[in-house]
Amino acid sequence: MYAKYFSLLIKTQGVPHLDGDQWRRLQNIGAVEYHIQRINDMGVKHSLFKEVMKEQSKLDRLTKKLPPEELIREMIELSR
DSSP states (O other), rough: HHHHHHHHHHHOOOOOOOOOHHHHHHHHHHHHHHHHHHHHTTTTTHHHHHHHHHHHHHHHHHTTTTOHHHHHHHHHHHHH
């Protein structure tokens, strides 16, 4: 959800002006989302449930459960 939004945003509007911390945050969100998707794609959910929950917890912490539009606005604001 976040990675798709960020990708589309960058394609249509260019790279947002983020400081180093927020840029790392954006990259981490994409990496964690990718990891969750790969685990889910394996289809062995019962044995990987704890791993998915751990990664989801990381994603929730990084995004504060904000919608992508609000999250990127917050990240840009924090970069000022």
